[in-house]
Amino acid sequence: MHSAGFESSRRSERAEAGFSIIEVLVSVVLLMVVALGVAQLFALGTSANFRARTQTSTSILAAQKMEDLRALAWGFDALGLPFTDVSTDLTTPLPTGGGNGLNPSPAGALTTDTAGYVDYLDIHGAWIDPANQDQAAYVRRWSITPLPTNPNNTLIFQVRVIPRTQVAGADAAGVRAMEETTIFSVKTRKAP
Numbered sequence: 001m002h003s004a005g006f007e008s009s010r011r012s013e014r015a016e017a018g019f020s021i022i023e024v025l026v027s028v029v030l031l032m033v034v035a036l037g038v039a040q041l042f043a044l045g046t047s048a049n050f051r052a053r054t055q056t057s058t059s060i061l062a063a064q065k066m067e068d069l070r071a072l073a074w075g076f077d078a079l080g081l082p083f084t085d086v087s088t089d090l091t092t093p094l095p096t097g098g099g100n101g102l103n104p105s106p107a108g109a110l111t112t113d114t115a116g117y118v119d120y121l122d123i124h125g126a127w128i129d130p131a132n133q134d135q136a137a138y139v140r141r142w143s144i145t146p147l148p149t150n151p152n153n154t155l156i157f158q159v160r161v162i163p164r165t166q167v168a169g170a171d172a173a174g175v176r177a178m179e180e181t182t183i184f185s186v187k188t189r190k191a192p
Contacts, residue, residue, distance in 0.1 A: 051179055058138065058161040058181035061125050065140055065159045066185055068095065072102050074155065075189045082152065082189060090142075091119045093127035102144055102155060109143040110160045110182070117142050136164050147186070154188045 019027075073085040089099025100116040109117040113133075120128040120136035128136045140161045147154035159182070166177035176182070 054163055054179040055181065057125065058163065058179055059183075061121060061138055061140055062159045062161045062181045062183045064125075065090070065119075065142055065161075066157060066183055069102075069142060069144070069157045069159070070185060070187060074102055074187055076191055080191065089116075091116060091130075104146055105143040110141050110158055113139065113141070117144075138163060139167050150188075153190075154186060157185045157187065159183050 068090050072088055072090075073083060075083060077083050084102050086101040086103050087097050087099060088101045089096045091099065105117045106114055108114065118139065118141045120130060120133040121138040121140060122128050122135065123137040125138070133139075138161055140159065142157065142159045145156045145158075146152070147156055160180065161182075162177050162180040166180065
């Protein structure tokens, strides 16, 4: 019986002793490692969320310009003669006269800022005057190319929207920027 009492007093001494400094340090280090991992995951999540938001914005802005291009007149009149809008200016917030309309764009209109085939937008997608293009969040470029096999009746539209922070790198390297969007469409006029 004496031995059982001795064993129980040893257990109570250990229970009263608490944690050693080494146990506390190991616990703190483990807690720091877990906290750093969670912080990195939070940072990665925030970055991915920002990229996704930017990608969504560029997609919407590209679709808007594609709608503008597709809305321009391209068909046949009552006499069966082809007609094409070659004067609407799509580089302003509201389409006006005095522009290029559906005239074919020069080569490189998607890779360089080409007058008549580019506009600049702020972070909310609102038009920015080209004189203030350094304040733009997005550069939107488009090209109009006649289909080589049917140039009189079929056009190929391309719209490219690039976040302003990525324009120089994307154009210089000739590669697609991470959050940019490029969309394509074909428009054919058919006889009535």
